[in-house]
Amino acid sequence: MSALNNAIQGMINNALMQTHTAFCGKVISVDGNFAKVQPLNMVKAVGGKAQKQAVIPKVPILQHVTGIAVGDTVFCM
Secondary structure, three states: OHHHHHHHHHHHHHHHHOOOOOEEEEEEEEEOOEEEEEEOOEEOOOOOOOEEOOOEEEEEOOOOOOOOOOOOEEEEO
């Protein structure tokens, strides 16, 4: 039964790691109305090590958002 539980848990974890509709990230730089953001969630292949995701350049900053600075944690959709 333990092997079945591990297999199901692995499938659930894989599905969650493949969901990229929204994420929290750290602001690396700000240029006008755009930010460079490092996602805080990580990706991991089965049996592999967890790795940081690639930095996302040119993430638009909404007009009503003010005071975004390097090092801030942001929610991206």
